[in-house]
């Protein structure tokens with residue numbers, strides 16, 4: 001487990017722009033070292049804003065988009081192309097505007113796909129796809145993602161791991177089908193904690209005052225069953241990337257708002 005670091009930006013626009021720049025730097029470094037890179041995308045307001053800024057950033061051309069694997073941390077289990085799908089939003093914000101190799105973009109299955117409407121089968125298929133991409137050095141049935149982006153909900157959920165739900169206890173499977181999620185739509189797919197923790201770096205994004213309590217609890221040693229964001233960490237680095245409103249109630253010892 002890596003100790004989290006908090007980085008605070010003045011507002012959501014600065015947070016989105018700075019995170020986009022940070023992604024370019026991190027993935028360019030990974031491509032220099034390994035020849036290719038991988039990222040896990042998140043949905044949600046700030047998650048998609050970051051992708052929009054990445055598409056606009058002149059520095060994006062420093063990345064070799066053809067040698068990037070793109071995965072998702074969770075998905076709303078809806079028909080392909082539904083505007084509420086995290087995939088649909090990520091394509092519109094970023095992936096349709098850069099030269100990603102289609103075979104290296106790995107969306108989670110849709111509810112009208114070949115698995116049918118049962119999220120359990122869809123989760124199994126995504127887990128198998130991840131396992132095929134796993135390298136020996138990842139020591140897990142998923143790749144050692146270079147960056148795993150996760151939004152934080154007001155209830156401290158990350159990916160589609162919601163407080164007190166059974167998916168939080170999963171320690172065998174890398175992907176689960178989620179039913180009865182408190183945030184619509186109720187049926188979702190999600191990486192589990194073991195899959196998230198296989199990432200080299202986990203970056204948790206939060207913007208807005210409605211996230212301030214979730215951020216405070218996650219950084220205060222709360223348990224992941226009540227505060228899922230507290231259970232998401234990377235092997236080498238865990239970053240909380242925040243705007244000043246989300247950082248308004250940081251616990252002692254973390255960067256105070258206004259320092260960036």
Ligand SMILES: O=C1O[C@H](COP(=O)(O)O)[C@@H](O)[C@H](O)[C@H]1O
Nearest residue numbers: 042043044045046151152153159
């Ligand atoms: O539904 C979801 O919500 C979370 C957080 O979204 P936000 O709009 O409150 O930032 C997101 O991380 C997740 O990927 C998504 O499916």
